[in-house]
Every structure is written in C-alpha cells, then in structure tokens.
Amino acid sequence: MKLLRHGPQGAEKPGLLHDDGTIRDLSGxxxxxxxxxxxxxxxAHLRTVDAAALPVVAPDTRLGPCVGGTGKFICIGLNYADHAAESGMAVPSEPVIFMKATSAICGPDDDVRIPRGSVKTDWEVELAVIIGTRAKYVSEADALAHVAGYAxxxxxxxxxxxxxxxxxxxxxxxxxxFGPLGPWLVTRDAVANPQDLAMWLTVNGEKVQDGSTRTMVYGVAHLVSYLSQFMTLHPGDVISTGTPPGVGLGMKPPRYLKPGDVVELGIAGLGxxxxxxVADD
Structure with a gap:
C-alpha cells in the first residue's frame, strides 16, 4: 500500500494512492x-478496505507529510562511504546519530524556506524508515518487523x-x-529489499545525486536495532538513513541553494x- 496525508498544512486527512493512480480519502x-x-x-485492516469505493480526492490537492504524530526524527550521518569521503570525514566505526526537529517536517512538494543568514543551504536525498510498532532492545533479526514502511x-x-x-x-x-517527507508511506510488504533502491536528486534539472541504498554502510535492520538500544522507538518515529554522494558541500567549488532554485528527488518505488x-520571511 501507498499511504498518504492530504489537505492544508496542519489539517491533513489520511488517504491512499489507489491502483488507478487516484488519491482516495481514508478519513471515514x-x-x-x-x-x-x-x-x-x-x-492489515486497511488492506481489507475497498479502495475503489473510497471518495476520490481532487488531483491538485496538497500532499502533506506521509505520517502524522512523529515524536522523533532521527538522522544518521555519514552512512555512505563515498559521501563521507566527499565531506572529508572518515567512515564512522558505528552509526552517527543526530536529531532533526519534528517542526522541520513538511509536505513533499511544499516550498522550502532558506533561513535568515543562510549562505550554505544544501540538499540530501535519503531513505526514510517509519516505525510501526514499539521497538526497544530489538535484535537485528527482528528489527524490520517493527517497520511500518518507507518514504x-x-x-x-x-x-x-x-x-x-x-x-x-x-x-x-x-x-x-528542512524535512520534506513523502509523497507516501510505502508499506514494508511492498518493498522487497530496502537495501536495493535507486535514488536520485536534481537541482534545476541537473542530476547531482545518482546512488543506491546498496552502498549504505549500516543497513536499515542494523539501524533500527542499534537505535533501539539507546531509545525506545515509537510508531510514527522517522529514521533518515543517510545520503549518497553528490551534495553541494562536496562539489569543487561547493555549490549551495538560493531562492528560486528547484530541487526534485526520488527513490525507486517510493515516489x-x-x-x-524561497527566502524565509
């Protein structure tokens, strides 16, 4: 399934992407x-729903972040060896963890606001893992069972x-x-192997990132297990798993985003x- 949230910011409704390409409303x-x-x-309950009988959402409706109620937005740094190299940093001996404020989360096609005083705003396409059930001290073998899906x-x-x-x-x-998320949450059963997904990003039509989750240093199962040793993961928590090479920081000379630039990005099967x-107010 491809689950999503649609409507105005702060008032999103649940929905799904139907097989015919239409967005259907799940708020009932x-x-x-x-x-x-x-x-x-x-x-499993949502899979029993007849999507064809659900109300159709207007195609120009805004898509919001694909999951609601996120308590933690956890990011993994330097998780691609070639990205670490372009950043001038060593491959870490264990995952580098940092947090992104949940207030950074926005819809996949919303404008991104370049903050006041910024001179080095950069891009990073990443695979997001959305937690589905509480995970604490889980083994790597059991880790993926706690994943709802990917985005x-x-x-x-x-x-x-x-x-x-x-x-x-x-x-x-x-x-x-600074945290566009979506367009949809693709459920775990619909992603055969999260460690074999092509990913890309363009700036003003120029492809600058062209990678694959195959080159992750620490894979999804390891990351979920590892993080659960330090903090309990709850439904709706998001893990952003790192980026392949091609970010602005690594270019020679470095290249950063300015108002008017358009960034497009995607991951195979995930949208x-x-x-x-734009400049922030």
Missing part, C-alpha cells in the same frame, strides 16, 4: 496515518549552521521546512518530491 476509516494504524494489525525525504541542511558554529549538527538540520526554495 481512520483518523490519521499514525499511531496504531501503523501496526501490522492496523495495516522519500530530503534532509535539507545549512552547512554553516551545522559545522561552522558551536555545538551539535541539530541547528543546521532543523530549520522550518518523488519537488521543492522550490
């Missing part, structure tokens, strides 16, 4: 795409805020709209996003 069936709906039982995310980053100022990476990652970058 569930309250949101989040919480218990993300469990195996919740998803595309753009881990937008302000490199000067991230690396040239005091403290952790969080402030360079958490600006408003694609399009963002226009």
């Amino acid at each position: 069936i569930v309250k949101d795409i989040g919480g218990d709906v993300l469990s195996d039982a919740g998803l 595309v995310t753009n881990d937008v980053s302000e490199r000067a805020f991230q690396a040239e100022r005091q403290g952790q990476w969080t402030k360079g990652k958490s600006c408003d709209t 694609q996003q399009r963002q226009r970058f």
Whole structure:
C-alpha cells in the first residue's frame, strides 16, 4: 500500500494512492496515518478496505507529510562511504546519530524556506524508515518487523549552521521546512529489499545525486536495532538513513541553494518530491 496525508498544512486527512493512480480519502476509516494504524494489525485492516469505493480526492490537492504524530526524527550521518569521503570525514566505526526537529517536517512538494543568514543551504536525498510498532532492545533479526514502511525525504541542511558554529549538527538540520517527507508511506510488504533502491536528486534539472541504498554502510535492520538500544522507538518515529554522494558541500567549488532554485528527488518505488526554495520571511 501507498499511504498518504492530504489537505492544508496542519489539517491533513489520511488517504491512499489507489491502483488507478487516484488519491482516495481514508478519513471515514481512520483518523490519521499514525499511531496504531501503523501496526501490522492496523495495516492489515486497511488492506481489507475497498479502495475503489473510497471518495476520490481532487488531483491538485496538497500532499502533506506521509505520517502524522512523529515524536522523533532521527538522522544518521555519514552512512555512505563515498559521501563521507566527499565531506572529508572518515567512515564512522558505528552509526552517527543526530536529531532533526519534528517542526522541520513538511509536505513533499511544499516550498522550502532558506533561513535568515543562510549562505550554505544544501540538499540530501535519503531513505526514510517509519516505525510501526514499539521497538526497544530489538535484535537485528527482528528489527524490520517493527517497520511500518518507507518514504522519500530530503534532509535539507545549512552547512554553516551545522559545522561552522558551536555545538551539535541539530541547528543546521532543523530549520522550518528542512524535512520534506513523502509523497507516501510505502508499506514494508511492498518493498522487497530496502537495501536495493535507486535514488536520485536534481537541482534545476541537473542530476547531482545518482546512488543506491546498496552502498549504505549500516543497513536499515542494523539501524533500527542499534537505535533501539539507546531509545525506545515509537510508531510514527522517522529514521533518515543517510545520503549518497553528490551534495553541494562536496562539489569543487561547493555549490549551495538560493531562492528560486528547484530541487526534485526520488527513490525507486517510493515516489518523488519537488521543492522550490524561497527566502524565509
């Protein structure tokens, strides 16, 4: 299944992508795409619904982030060896964890606002993992059973805020709209192998990232298990698993985004996003 949320910001309704390409409204069936709906039982219930009988949503309706009620947005740094190299950093001996504020989450095609004082706003196509059931101290063998599904995310980053100022990476990652998520949550059963997904990103039509989840240093099962040793993962939590090479930071000379730039990105089977970058108020 491909689950989604549609409607105005802050008032999104649950929905799904029907096989005929139309968006269907699920608000008569569930309250949101989040919480218990993300469990195996919740998803099994949605599979019994006759999608063809659901109301059709207007095709120009805004898509919101594909999951609601996210408590944690956890990111993994330097999780592709070739991206670590372009960043001038060593491949970590265990996953590098940082947090992105949940207030950064936005719809997949919403405008991204370049914050005041930014001179190094950058792009990062990433595979997002959405947790479906509570995970604490889980083994790697059992880890994927706690995953509801997968989505595309753009881990937008302000490199000067991230690396040239005091403290952790969080402030360079958490600006408003720096976490486009969606267009849909593709359920776990519909993704044969999360470690074999092509991914790409273009800036103003020029392809700058062209990679695959095959080259992750630490795969999805390892990351879910690893994170669960330090914190309980809850339904709706998002894990952004790192980016392949081709970010602006790694170019020679470095290249960063400016108002008016258009970024498009996607992952095979998970859909694609399009963002226009604008100056923040």
